Amino acid sequence: MTDRILPSHVRRRVLRALLGAAALPAPFAALAGFNFFTNEYTATREELQAQIAKRFPVAERYAEIFMVGLRDPQLGLDGRTNRAAITATLTIASPLLAASPVQGVVSVSSALRYDAAARALRLDQPKAERLTLQGVEGRDAERLQQVGAVVAQELLQGQILRSFTADELTVGRKTYEIGDITVQDNGIKVQLK
Template identity: 75%
Template sequence: MRHRFIVPPPRRFLLRALLGAAASAPLAALAGFNFFTSEYTATREELQAQIARRFPLQQRYAELFTVALRDPQLGLDAAANRAAITAVLSIASPLLQPGTVEGVVSISSALKYDAPARALRLDQPRAERLELQGVTGRDAERLQRIGALVAQELLRDQPLRTFTAEELTVGRKTYELGDITVQQDSIKVELK
């Protein structure tokens, strides 16, 4: 005699609901640690929230200029395996009329893992585009050079994601991060 397993109707409904929800879950739900595939996936939204907490940033240049960055927006370039940050840039100086010039700067960067700090950081950022409003000629060129230099310095080694020791430990094994891959809407990191 064959035995058939029959799921009672209420459980059958629950099982279908769970399977249907899993099948239709958005890709963002796949973010996080996956110890079966030995990888961690950080979504653009998660990284954007982490970056936004660290802004605004500012730094003085040559004791005459104060360069500030605010309102960062994260971009991901899968083809180049780079992250990009576009931010509002302002340069303030008593030498300027008016005293502050604003614009937009876009910085692209490779990524690296800082093991002692357990942080995924920007590595060697470079200014790709800088546009200032209301300034032309040689003044614009000088201010663009200053703005680009300081923006790169402000973003150098900025953490995109910092991990806790508990996040990287499963049982008795503590993981380190390996290869970093930038994808269209996320960053995937190898766990080793």
């Protein structure tokens, strides 16, 4: 019965159109995470991990005596709390430390915000949740943990997780803005409005 409704050449075109997503021209292939039918974009954990890894290592001087650095970031996503987390190797160096540099690990969780001027999804108000140091104990460890936590939060404040190009947010004559941000366990979904 369908043979009488649709000629074979039309059925083949429809089938090619449905299966042709993998063979889309380059501009459309780049929009793989965009779903303009539901007005959403989903960035996978792998995509976000690759983006954030490009922005490390980072370092900052603290109180003119400590140099605190972060490297090897690992992204975590928590859909229950709608927060992202960065766990990174921490290094604290200072001429005041007998064993310098001191190595450790810091985990920082953060809310997310969209920066419209930069077209970027950024960390917002990061909070050091856990910080461990190797080879330091007692009061020295407590002081260095405080320094490390403060600097890690400063280094990650405003850190870009994903930036968008103007072309990515434009389809035809419509330019989309980013709306609500939802953290999922395997990615981050943003509303396109």
